[in-house]
Amino acid sequence: MAEPVLAVRNLHVRFRTGDGILHAVKGIDIDVNAGETVAIVGESGSGKSQTMMSVMGLLASNGWAEGSVKYRGDELVGLSPDKLNRYRGSKLTMIFQEPMTSLDPLYKIGDQLALPLTTHGGLSKAKARERAIELLELVRIPDPARRIDSYPHEMSGGQRQRVMIAMALANSPDVLIADEPTTALDVTVQAKILELLADLQKRLGMSIVFITHDLGIVRRFADRTYVMKRGEVVESGKTADIFATPKHPYTQMLIDAEPTGRKEPAPANAPMVLEAKDVQVVFGLKKGFLGKTGHVLRAVDGVSLSVRAGETVGVVGESGSGKSTLGRAILRLQTASGMVRFEDRNLMPLDRAGMRPLRRHLQLVFQDPFGSLSPRMTSGEIVTEGLLVHEPSISRKERDRRAAQAFEEVRLDPAWRNRFPHEFSGGQRQRIAIARAMILHPKLVVLDEPTSALDRSVQKEIVELLRDLQKAHGLAYVFISHDLAVVRALSDEIMVMKSGKVVERGTAEQIFERPKEDYTRDLIAAAFLTQRDNAEAKGQSLAS
Amino acid sequence: MGWLVRTGHLFLFFAVLGNGGVTLLSYILRRLLSAIPTLFVIITIAFFLIRLAPGGPFDLERPLEAKVMENLNRIYKLDRPLIEQFWLYLSSVLHGDFGPSFYLRDFSVAELFARGLPVSMTLGGLALSLAVLVGGTLGAIAALRQNSGIDYLVTGLGALGLTIPNFVVAPVFQIVFGLALAWLPIAGWNNGSPPNLVLPVLVLALPQIAVVSRMTRAAMIENLRSNHIRTLRSLGLPSLTIIKHALRGAALPVVSYLGPAAAALLTGSVVVETIFGLPGVGRYFVEGALNRDYTLVMGTVVVVAVFVLIFNLVVDILYAIIDPRIRYD
Numbered sequence: 001m002a003e004p005v006l007a008v009r010n011l012h013v014r015f016r017t018g019d020g021i022l023h024a025v026k027g028i029d030i031d032v033n034a035g036e037t038v039a040i041v042g043e044s045g046s047g048k049s050q051t052m053m054s055v056m057g058l059l060a061s062n063g064w065a066e067g068s069v070k071y072r073g074d075e076l077v078g079l080s081p082d083k084l085n086r087y088r089g090s091k092l093t094m095i096f097q098e099p100m101t102s103l104d105p106l107y108k109i110g111d112q113l114a115l116p117l118t119t120h121g122g123l124s125k126a127k128a129r130e131r132a133i134e135l136l137e138l139v140r141i142p143d144p145a146r147r148i149d150s151y152p153h154e155m156s157g158g159q160r161q162r163v164m165i166a167m168a169l170a171n172s173p174d175v176l177i178a179d180e181p182t183t184a185l186d187v188t189v190q191a192k193i194l195e196l197l198a199d200l201q202k203r204l205g206m207s208i209v210f211i212t213h214d215l216g217i218v219r220r221f222a223d224r225t226y227v228m229k230r231g232e233v234v235e236s237g238k239t240a241d242i243f244a245t246p247k248h249p250y251t252q253m254l255i256d257a258e259p260t261g262r263k264e265p266a267p268a269n270a271p272m273v274l275e276a277k278d279v280q281v282v283f284g285l286k287k288g289f290l291g292k293t294g295h296v297l298r299a300v301d302g303v304s305l306s307v308r309a310g311e312t313v314g315v316v317g318e319s320g321s322g323k324s325t326l327g328r329a330i331l332r333l334q335t336a337s338g339m340v341r342f343e344d345r346n347l348m349p350l351d352r353a354g355m356r357p358l359r360r361h362l363q364l365v366f367q368d369p370f371g372s373l374s375p376r377m378t379s380g381e382i383v384t385e386g387l388l389v390h391e392p393s394i395s396r397k398e399r400d401r402r403a404a405q406a407f408e409e410v411r412l413d414p415a416w417r418n419r420f421p422h423e424f425s426g427g428q429r430q431r432i433a434i435a436r437a438m439i440l441h442p443k444l445v446v447l448d449e450p451t452s453a454l455d456r457s458v459q460k461e462i463v464e465l466l467r468d469l470q471k472a473h474g475l476a477y478v479f480i481s482h483d484l485a486v487v488r489a490l491s492d493e494i495m496v497m498k499s500g501k502v503v504e505r506g507t508a509e510q511i512f513e514r515p516k517e518d519y520t521r522d523l524i525a526a527a528f529l530t531q532r533d534n535a536e537a538k539g540q541s542l543a544s
Numbered sequence: 545m546g547w548l549v550r551t552g553h554l555f556l557f558f559a560v561l562g563n564g565g566v567t568l569l570s571y572i573l574r575r576l577l578s579a580i581p582t583l584f585v586i587i588t589i590a591f592f593l594i595r596l597a598p599g600g601p602f603d604l605e606r607p608l609e610a611k612v613m614e615n616l617n618r619i620y621k622l623d624r625p626l627i628e629q630f631w632l633y634l635s636s637v638l639h640g641d642f643g644p645s646f647y648l649r650d651f652s653v654a655e656l657f658a659r660g661l662p663v664s665m666t667l668g669g670l671a672l673s674l675a676v677l678v679g680g681t682l683g684a685i686a687a688l689r690q691n692s693g694i695d696y697l698v699t700g701l702g703a704l705g706l707t708i709p710n711f712v713v714a715p716v717f718q719i720v721f722g723l724a725l726a727w728l729p730i731a732g733w734n735n736g737s738p739p740n741l742v743l744p745v746l747v748l749a750l751p752q753i754a755v756v757s758r759m760t761r762a763a764m765i766e767n768l769r770s771n772h773i774r775t776l777r778s779l780g781l782p783s784l785t786i787i788k789h790a791l792r793g794a795a796l797p798v799v800s801y802l803g804p805a806a807a808a809l810l811t812g813s814v815v816v817e818t819i820f821g822l823p824g825v826g827r828y829f830v831e832g833a834l835n836r837d838y839t840l841v842m843g844t845v846v847v848v849a850v851f852v853l854i855f856n857l858v859v860d861i862l863y864a865i866i867d868p869r870i871r872y873d
Contacts, residue, residue, distance in 0.1 A: 056778055061690070081783070088780030096771065096778075104772040106792050106867055116779045151868045167779060 003073070005174050005207055006032040006055070006092070011067035011077075013050045013059065013231075024050045026231040027067065032175060037201065037208045039222030039239065041215060041254065043455040044426075047231040048211050049097075052177045056094050057084045071175075090120040093168035097180035099161035103152040109163050110148035116170040135166040139196060158189035162196070169200065176201075177209045182217070186318035187482065191526035194221060213455065215254060216527070219243055227251045257456035259463040259489035262508065264471070266310035266492065272343070273444050273476040274362075275306040276330045279338035281322070281500075299325040300336065301500035305478070307444065310470060312477040314491030314508070316484060316523065322500040323480045327446045330478065331362050342444070360390040363437035367449035369429035373421040380417030383407070383435045390440055406435040410465060427458035431465070438469060444476045451486050463489050484527040488512055496520050567871075568864075572857065579853045583846070587637070590845040591630055594838055601646035601836045620646065633842065642846070643839040647831070653843035657825060661847070664812030664824035666736055670745045672809050675752030676802065682753070683760025684791060690765060698757055705754030714747045714819040731821040744820045748813060752805060759801055763794035795866055803859030807851040811844075 013025035025047040032038050040048045054065035055076065069076040071087055096102045103112060113135060114128035123131060129148070136144035139162040152160055161181060168176055178197065182190035198221060201208055210222055218225055218239060225242050227235040227250065235248040246252045281300040300322045307313050315323045329336035332347050332355055340347045342358060350358075366372040373382055380403045387399050394402075404414035410431040421429055430450055437445055447466070451459040463486055470477060481487050487494060487508075494511045496504045496519065504517045515521045602608060602616050617623045621632060636643060642653035686698035721743060722730035734740045767773060767790040776786050812826025825844070832840035864870045 058774055058777055081777075085780035085782065088778060090780060094778040096775070098771050101771040102775045104776075104789055104793070105869060107789070108868075115776070115781055115785060119779075119781055119785070153869045164775070167775070 002034065004031040004033050005072060006030075006209075007068075007070045008051070008055065009068040009070070011051060011054065011065060011069060013047065013054050013063060013065050015060070015063040017062065024063070024231055025054070025065075028226075028228070028231075028233045030226055030233070030236075032207045032209055034174070035201075035205050035207055036223045037198075037210060037221055039210045039212060039218040039225045040228060041212055041218055041225060042228035043213055043254075043457065045230070046228040048228045049179050051228075052094065052179060052209060052211055056088060056092060056177065057081060058094075089116045090171040091173055092175045092177065093171075093173040094177040094179065095161070095164045095168050095181050097183050099157045099164060099181075099184060102164055103160055105152050108149050108151055109155070113148070113163065113167055113170065116167060120171045131170070132166075135170060136163070138169065138200070139163070139166045141166075156189075157185050158193060161185065161193055165193075165196070165200070169204065169206075172204060173206055175207045175209060177211070179211045180213070183212075183214070187484075187526040188318060188522050191522075197221075215243075215258075215456075227254065253457060257460050258485050259460050261467075261489055263312060263467060263490055263492060266308055270308040270310050270474070273307050273309050273311075274330065274343075274478075275339075275341040277304045277339040277341075279303050279326065279329050279336050279340065281325050281329050281334055281336045298500045300329055302338075303495075303497070303500075303502055305330070305495060307476040307478060309443070309474045309476055311493070312470065312479050312491045314487040314494040315478065315480045315497060316482060316487050316494060317497035318482060318523075320499075321497040323497050324448050326497070327364070327448050327478060327480050331364060331446055333364070356389075360386065360440040361443040363440060363442040363445045365430075365433050365437055365445060365447045365450045367452050369426050369433060369453060370421075372433055373429055375421055378418050378420055379424065379432050380407075382421070382432060383417070383439055386436065386440045402439055406439040409438055409469070410435045425458075426454050427462060430454065430462055434462075434465065434469070438473075441473070442475065444478070446478045446480070448480045449482070452481065452483060459483075459486060466490060484512075484524060496523065568861070572861070575857050575860070579857075582853065583849055586845060586849045587634070587842065588630070590842060591633060592626075594833070594836070594841050595626060597833075597836065599836055601838060603836070620644075633839075637842075637846070642843045645837055645840045647835040647837040647840065653839050656828065656840065657843060657847060660812070660823055660825035660828065663733060663736070663822055664817070664826055665810045667741065667744055667748060667816070667822070667824065668806070668809035668812065670741060671748035671752060672802070672806055674745065674749040675756050675805075676798075678749070679753040679756025680760050680798070683757035684764055684787070684794075686757065686761045687764030687768060687790075687794075688787065695761075698761065702754040702758045705750045706758075710747050710751065710813070711815050711819065713750060714743070714816060717743050717747060718819075731819070733822050744816050744822060747816055747820075748809065752809070755801065755805075756798060759798050760794055763797045764790055767793040792866060796863065799862050799866065800859055803855040804852065806858075807848065807855045811848050811851055 008028065008030040010027045010029065011025055012023070012027055015022040015024055028047075028051060030038070030040070030051070040051065042048045050059065050063070053059050054063075055069050057076070057079065059065060065077050067077060071091060074087070076084065076087065103109065110129060110132050113132035114123075114125065117123045117128040117131055118125065121128075121131075133144045133148055136148060141147050141159060141162055147155075152163075155163065165181075176197075181197075182193050185193065194217060197208065200206075208221075210217070212218060222239045224237065225239045226233050227242070227248065229250045235242060235246065235251045242251060243255065246255055279300055280298065280302055283297040283299055303322075303326055305313055305315075305326075315326060317323045325334060328334035329338075330340050332340065332350070338348070342362065345358070347355070347358070373379075377385070380400065383406050384399045384403045387394065387402065400417075403417050407414040407417055412428060412431050412435070416424075421432070424432065430453075434450070450466075451462050454462065466477070467490065469475060477490070479487060479490050491508050494506065494508055495502045496511065496517070498519055504511065504515065504520045506516075511520060512524065515524060600622065601620075602613060607613075608616070614623070621629060624632070633643070640654075642657075644652050645656060648656065682698045682701075686695040689695050718730045721728045728742050729740050730743075732740055768786075770793070773786060773790055776789060812824040812829075814826045814830050816822070817824040817826040825847070828840055828844050831837070832844055
């Protein structure tokens with residue numbers, strides 16, 4: 001077998017932190033052969049990104065690497081930045097998870113694209129510009145001759161990631177390291193970026209190291225896979241083998257981690273909780289001197305929905321589709337027109353004070369478990385804050401009892417209620433956020449991407465918790481998410497939104513098994529649901 | 545005529561800039577127009593505030609004869625109703641006349657500023673340039689060598705520069721460099737000869753160097769940690785390119801500090817001008833107020849207000865030049 005392009009041997013990465021030395025990567029071996037795609041998978045904190053950051057010499061200043069990383073036989077570990085620059089940007093390049101911030105906002109993309117060309121390729125400025133236009137064309141940016149003079153803020157996230165890819169490919173590298181390059185993007189954009197990478201690899205013949213937590217992507221694109229857990233490689237081999245016969249229980253857990261199961265349907269005679277008709281939210285984008293209203297954005301454009309007790313309506317769509325705005329509009333947290341009825345009351349004529357007594361029945365859980373909990377309150381105080389408003393008469397002791405009860409309900413140790421949010425993990429914080437809603441015994445909960453910031457295995461637990469709570473209390477859910485796997489596991493009815501409108505609605509089964517609209521089909525195809533693939537694979541093996 | 549030619553050049557300059565230049569020009573015009581009501585409000589408030597202070601310009605320790613007082617008041621129109629005085633003042637300001645100084649009786653306010661402002665602006669301008677050059681460089685070096693000896697030295701000196709008041713630094717400098725070493729003149733303007741400028745400019749610049757270096761350091765550190773700098777590193781670009789990009793990003797907060805700081809520096813410093821015996825305008829703030837020299841106080845207020853408005857505009861334009869995300873509207 002030919003010598004690998006990139007050979008990682010017994011690599012250790014450590015960080016000096018306030019709590020002592022953190023051993024992030026614990027002696028791992030990874031080989032990347034010419035022209036192949038290697039995936040490194042693992043959950044957050046597994047060390048998968050830090051491994052490749054140390055290959056590129058990009059560790060934070062409190063971190064250092066030991067061991068060996070060889071590029072075609074040349075040792076990279078311990079090289080000074082200047083010496084490393086002979087490899088970085090020309091032989092080894094990297095694209096990152098954050099397309100929105102990875103380009104310098106102060107420079108035109110053409111100038112940024114020219115930098116690696118003039119530095120490593122020795123091109124003149126004029127030649128570099130010509131080549132930059134070619135590169136933009138290569139990554140399929142429309143009208144590259146004009147777009148080359150754009151600033152990053154004038155481009156979408158997907159376009160910025162394309163520009164990043166163009167920069168990384170500028171000097172025809174041997175190895176492209178892609179660190180979760182599509183995690184921050186919408187699924188359909190993700191699909192296009194992945195397709196582009198696969199196509200470019202075929203044409204340019206480089207190796208790709210794909211760092212991801214998304215097994216659907218791994219399965220489609222990687223020749224070989226390394227599974228990492230807590231700084232160690234627990235399993236490696238051909239991707240197909242790993243999926244067919246995972247040896248390590250952690251790998252098995254990752255494969256199974258996609259939320260499974262279906263929700264039991266709500267009883268047919270369940271009472272209607274919330275009904276919304278023809279909801280519209282319009283934003284006027286102020287433009288020009290003297291405030292001429294130039295443009296009107298219909299964020300939600302005539303959407304109707306109804307939820308009965310014990311029922312879940314899933315709202316799916318990409319960023320900007322208006323799904324979150326719809327969620328806020330039906331809770332009267334966003335100025336809207338149309339009709340919203342809660343049980344037997346019309347909510348639209350009510351003002352803030354009029355809404356207040358109803359608020360306890362209508363709760364909201366947010367996406368960001370880090371930003372939505374006050375860092376200066378204990379988790380117990382956070383959970384019971386709503387009681388101060390809605391049940392002001394109960395004693396402090398009673399509130400504390402209710403907090404303990406709510407903690408138990410979301411399966412957190414009640415003894416932890418005196419801890420502060422930063423002492424909890426992301427999944428635990430989301431449980432606190434759910435407890436904060438549940439303590440008021442709501443009838444409807446709007447869940448706005450509650451699982452999107454969490455690892456798959458944690459997601460699965462939260463989905464199960466939400467299902468159990470719904471069953472126990474007959475809750476009505478409006479579940480907003482871009483993540484089709486989670487929506488499928490939780491919803492009775494699903495609405496697919498695009499540009500403020502509902503393009504398709506139906507039962508979970510109808511939407512996933514017999515989608516009518518192209519857009520829905522694109523979304524499902526782009527989500528790479530592993531469960532679906534498994535089912536297909538099984539179906540095929542049965543057929544054959 | 546010369547004025548016309550210069551405006552013509554300005555127009556040409558904006559025309560060359562193209563469409564963006566036209567937006568910039570209309571933006572500047574709009575901002576200058578909006579400065580007029582602001583100035584009016586400032587003048588009004590200052591006019592009535594100084595009149596609220598007890599006493600008047602001609603109240604001396606030994607009171608003047610009643611008849612003399614009456615004559616003076618009549619000559620300077622201080623016997624008219626207040627609202628009429630305000631109106632008279634406004635209309636004369638509109639004609640560019642800031643009136644006579646009540647206390648320094650042989651001079652008009654305009655003459656005082658015509659003499660003093662160049663002195664103060666020279667000192668302030670030099671101090672500001674020094675602050676940007678030295679402070680910016682020190683801050684950038686400290687950020688690039690974070691937590692090294694140089695970093696601690698810069699941060700330490702910055703703290704010193706901020707905490708030691710200029711009325712302590714100035715005499716110490718005079719004693720050390722003027723008397724003990726006898727390298728530089730102790731005081732005096734001497735028509736702005738360079739040796740006379742060194743000490744006052746240094747004293748003025750030191751606290752600014754401290755502030756600028758601290759701000760540059762903090763902004764650079766934040767920038768060096770940002771994702772787009774990581775991108776440049778991943779592309780194997782030389783450190784000079786990385787520093788250039790980080791500096792441009794770090795310039796934004798420093799520029800917004802420098803606007804008001806420039807307005808303050810260029811309009812003179814009472815302490816430095818008094819200690820070094822310099823004929824700037826800084827002392828007029830104090831002298832005008834203490835002597836109830838109404839016109840001089842009003843003159844200083846207008847001058848400072850104009851400087852602040854101009855430098856805020858300059859800051860906003862610089863901001864838009866540095867950061868393309870900011871648009872002129």
